Amino acid sequence: MQTLENVFEDVESRDINLYAALDIGSNSFHLVIARVVAGSLQTVQKIKHKVRLAEGLNEKNILSDEAMERGLSTLQSMADSMQGLEPSHVRIVATHTLRKARNAKVFLSKARKVFPYPIEIISGPEEARLIYMGIAHTTQTEGKRLIVDIGGGSTEFAVGEDLLPAVCKSVQMGCVSYQQRYFENGVITKKAFQSAITSARQEIELVVGNLKRFTWETNIGASGTIRSICAVLTTQAQSENDVAITKAGLNDLMQACCDIGDANNLDLPGLTDDRKQVFAAGLSILIAVFRSLNLEKMEVSSAALREGVLYEAHDTGVNSNIRERTAQSLATRYDVDTRFAKKVWATSIKLYEHAADAWKINTLDLRHLLAWSALLHEVGLQINSRGVQRHSSYIIEQTDLPGFNQEQQKLLATLVRYHRKKIKLAELPTFVNYSEAVVLKLLILLRLGIVLNINRQENQLPEFGVEIVEQKIILSFPENWFDLSPLLLADLQQENRYIEATGMSIKIK
Numbered sequence: 155m156q157t158l159e160n161v162f163e164d165v166e167s168r169d170i171n172l173y174a175a176l177d178i179g180s181n182s183f184h185l186v187i188a189r190v191v192a193g194s195l196q197t198v199q200k201i202k203h204k205v206r207l208a209e210g211l212n213e214k215n216i217l218s219d220e221a222m223e224r225g226l227s228t229l230q231s232m233a234d235s236m237q238g239l240e241p242s243h244v245r246i247v248a249t250h251t252l253r254k255a256r257n258a259k260v261f262l263s264k265a266r267k268v269f270p271y272p273i274e275i276i277s278g279p280e281e282a283r284l285i286y287m288g289i290a291h292t293t294q295t296e297g298k299r300l301i302v303d304i305g306g307g308s309t310e311f312a313v314g315e316d317l318l319p320a321v322c323k324s325v326q327m328g329c330v331s332y333q334q335r336y337f338e339n340g341v342i343t344k345k346a347f348q349s350a351i352t353s354a355r356q357e358i359e360l361v362v363g364n365l366k367r368f369t370w371e372t373n374i375g376a377s378g379t380i381r382s383i384c385a386v387l388t389t390q391a392q393s394e395n396d397v398a399i400t401k402a403g404l405n406d407l408m409q410a411c412c413d414i415g416d417a418n419n420l421d422l423p424g425l426t427d428d429r430k431q432v433f434a435a436g437l438s439i440l441i442a443v444f445r446s447l448n449l450e451k452m453e454v455s456s457a458a459l460r461e462g463v464l465y466e467a468h469d470t471g472v473n474s475n476i477r478e479r480t481a482q483s484l485a486t487r488y489d490v491d492t493r494f495a496k497k498v499w500a501t502s503i504k505l506y507e508h509a510a511d512a513w514k515i516n517t518l519d520l521r522h523l524l525a526w527s528a529l530l531h532e533v534g535l536q537i538n539s540r541g542v543q544r545h546s547s548y549i550i551e552q553t554d555l556p557g558f559n560q561e562q563q564k565l566l567a568t569l570v571r572y573h574r575k576k577i578k579l580a581e582l583p584t585f586v587n588y589s590e591a592v593v594l595k596l597l598i599l600l601r602l603g604i605v606l607n608i609n610r611q612e613n614q615l616p617e618f619g620v621e622i623v624e625q626k627i628i629l630s631f632p633e634n635w636f637d638l639s640p641l642l643l644a645d646l647q648q649e650n651r652y653i654e655a656t657g658m659s660i661k662i663k
């Protein structure tokens with residue numbers, strides 16, 4: 155008789171790769187861990203903590219110490235559930251509250267001491283895109299779809315088909331911020347509802363105009379607010395499956411909330427205790443969305459931002475394709491000399507490959523960011539050739555860049571800003587996930603890639619050798635080659651004078 159100790163001996167074992175995504179939201183922190191089964195993701199663990207980070211944000215956008223401590227304590231406990239995961243299989247994203255908090259860097263610096271993974275602050279449109287991706291990967295719907303997600307501090311919209319969103323928008327309004335503004339102390343009145351609905355419709359007026367340029371067949375809602383509304387309507391209907399949210403159902407819920415009058419007493423069947431305080435606020439925003447977009451009903455998805463993050467963490471090619479489309483869009487819009495940009499890219503990457511190990515910058519993230527900065531460093535040329543570095547930096551900093559988080563976008567803008575002329579160390583911004591030493595090394599590789607191609611003539615640059623000795627870049631060229639290119643030699647000598655401010659240098663052999 156077989157014993158329990160050897161019961162699985164005849165079963166073929168296989169590698170199990172675990173992936174994790176953590177959504178640091180304004181209302182809740184959501185962690186999902188999944189394994190890859192036959193090429194698809196299968197959820198093995200979900201953890202949710204109500205943190206109400208947005209409640210700690212004051213009128214000056216300073217996040218309170220108490221809110222920070224709630225967040226840090228939650229991250230510390232979640233770190234225990236994530237032990238042993240490959241760092242490359244983990245992605246952590248933060249949304250509205252940390253986007254808005256002026257002291258977000260303080261929180262992120264403290265988080266690094268208790269949490270072993272880097273935290274990315276993503277833009278609103280990027281959040282909308284990832285929400286769309288999460289729903290698109292997990293929902294079977296035909297044709298084009300509208301996605302709506304009401305969070306604690308912001309509301310996201312996206313319209314698209316299959317895995318490709320056509321438009322992604324974010325508005326700074328959410329159930330926590332609206333609860334504080336219109337339903338303070340849990341008091342619920344008809345007047346408060348009308349004020350909140352009117353305000354929400356005003357907030358989304360521009361987005362609605364943009365969305366109405368598109369058509370779609372299906373409306374899908376996601377995340378806590380919409381799911382809690384669906385749960386109440388489903389319980390009322392005594393249905394085993396989620397029912398669709400309808401305009402009539404929303405109006406009935408609004409009347410029920412007004413009849414009760416106090417958030418603490420919202421004992422609606424299907425409503426959990428942790429959603430009571432923000433239920434009326436979230437409901438008012440969804441009513442505004444229905445009215446402004448003339449919606450009759452909305453299906454509800456169990457997937458959201460964290461699933462979108464998870465699928466991109468699993469399929470790295472998806473994120474690369476998104477960044478490619480972003481770069482192509484900018485190149486087309488600003489008429490970039492793509493042939494020259496590719497030459498700068500090739501040279502910068504050649505330099506990087508020689509320096510990566512010696513300078514301890516050998517990560518896929520840094521390699522990609524150097525490559526994108528090389529390809530996009532001249533987007534500002536269309537504005538004016540004078541001060542092109544400032545124009546390019548402004549465009550990259552202010553444009554929505556799908557596929558990049560806020561700090562990556564900021565680093566791209568910084569590299570492009572100082573790709574020529576003097577390097578003003580005092581003006582360099584600080585980063586949470588990138589040290590100043592790393593930023594300077596990437597910057598020097600970019601600058602050198604540009605200088606070596608400054609002539610712009612195809613095949614002008616010969617094969618050259620690269621050697622990295624501590625802080626020195628040694629370049630070796632064919633004998634007497636500079637006799638024919640004295641200007642390039644002068645440019646390299648000038649570049650050496652520029653980068654000496656960083657403690658690095660160039661040597662020509």
